[in-house]
Amino acid sequence: MDSIEVVQTLLTYEIKPSYPRIQIYKYLKENRNHPTAQDIYSGLVNEMPTLSKTTVYNTLDRFLEIGLVIALNLDENEKRYDIVTDEHSHFKCQVCNQIYDIPYDNIELLPKGYEEFQIKEKHILLKGICEKCAK
Amino acid sequence: MDSIEVVQTLLTYEIKPSYPRIQIYKYLKENRNHPTAQDIYSGLVNEMPTLSKTTVYNTLDRFLEIGLVIALNLDENEKRYDIVTDEHSHFKCQVCNQIYDIPYDNIELLPKGYEEFQIKEKHILLKGICEKCAK
DNA sequence: CTAAATGCAAACGGTTTGCAATGCT
DNA sequence: AGCATTGCAAACCGTTTGCATTTAG
Numbered sequence: 479m480d481s482i483e484v485v486q487t488l489l490t491y492e493i494k495p496s497y498p499r500i501q502i503y504k505y506l507k508e509n510r511n512h513p514t515a516q517d518i519y520s521g522l523v524n525e526m527p528t529l530s531k532t533t534v535y536n537t538l539d540r541f542l543e544i545g546l547v548i549a550l551n552l553d554e555n556e557k558r559y560d561i562v563t564d565e566h567s568h569f570k571c572q573v574c575n576q577i578y579d580i581p582y583d584n585i586e587l588l589p590k591g592y593e594e595f596q597i598k599e600k601h602i603l604l605k606g607i608c609e610k611c612a613k
Numbered sequence: 614m615d616s617i618e619v620v621q622t623l624l625t626y627e628i629k630p631s632y633p634r635i636q637i638y639k640y641l642k643e644n645r646n647h648p649t650a651q652d653i654y655s656g657l658v659n660e661m662p663t664l665s666k667t668t669v670y671n672t673l674d675r676f677l678e679i680g681l682v683i684a685l686n687l688d689e690n691e692k693r694y695d696i697v698t699d700e701h702s703h704f705k706c707q708v709c710n711q712i713y714d715i716p717y718d719n720i721e722l723l724p725k726g727y728e729e730f731q732i733k734e735k736h737i738l739l740k741g742i743c744e745k746c747a748k
Numbered sequence: 749c750t751a752a753a754t755g756c757a758a759a760c761g762g763t764t765t766g767c768a769a770t771g772c773t
Numbered sequence: 774a775g776c777a778t779t780g781c782a783a784a785c786c787g788t789t790t791g792c793a794t795t796t797a798g
Binding site: 665683 | 776777787
Binding site for chain 2: 512513514551552553557569572578580582583585586587588592594595596597598599600601602603604605606607608612613
């Protein structure tokens with residue numbers, strides 16, 4: 479993944495393209511498995527020995543503000559992060575604990591009487607048994 | 614709400630109908646606003662001065678095991694609990710922070726290719742602007 | 749030069765654990 | 774008596790805060 483590209487993206491959002499921010503952004507782009515802050519920290523600290531978890535949190539908060547990433551609450555007590563892309567739901571297998579991304583079409587989630595509600599985000603988490611564990 | 618009824622329910626699930634359990638169950642039945650463990654504790658400690666939060670957690674874990682309640686992750690860092698009932702989604706207003714229960718019909722959430730996945734729970738959280746704040 | 753970003757250490761807060769006391773059958 | 778439940782105190786752990794240092798424009 480090209481660093482120049484990342485710098486461009488960050489500048490678009492008017493946030494300073496510092497080295498930690500570039501690396502965290504690249505990590506998120508390349509690791510689409512809903513990493514935790516700890517995952518990101520662990521994944522980067524080898525090549526950035528002075529990186530602190532505070533910076534990971536600061537950066538993620540900044541990315542959240544500008545809408546570059548969204549935070550997921552997939553059941554456990556830690557937040558998970560995902561670069562914003564096409565809408566999709568998540569399926570967590572209760573047997574193997576794997577988390578699947580599930581695409582979905584335009585679903586009508588607001589019944590009659592709720593027309594005035596404006597949806598900005600949809601978080602759909604399904605739990606059950608995945609196709610592998612169902613066999 | 615009738616205590617006898619609660620005792621019956623708990624016995625159905627083969628869990629001992631102790632006083633704390635009965636009270637916590639009643640609290641959940643009567644407070645359908647997705648209370649936190651702290652909410653439940655605060656709501657009961659006056660009439661049960663020796664109640665501990667550990668017991669609230671123990672009891673909720675027990676209720677979760679047997680499927681009497683479900684745990685919700687509505688964005689904040691604490692879990693919220695709800696007696697299992699009809700399926701509904703939640704709408705959290707980003708302006709006033711109120712959480713609405715939204716009924717939904719049978720929505721097809723698994724697209725083609727995912728027919729083998731078995732859904733046991735659906736957690737649908739919508740975020741946006743509620744009808745009051747939209748005006 | 750100045751404002752923003754970094755990162756260490758300590759605090760925070762919801763939840764869990766260890767374990768002794770209590771209660772039920 | 775024997776096993777489950779309760780509840781205090783302490784540990785845990787993900788996240789936040791205070792603040793001094795460093796960095797970028």
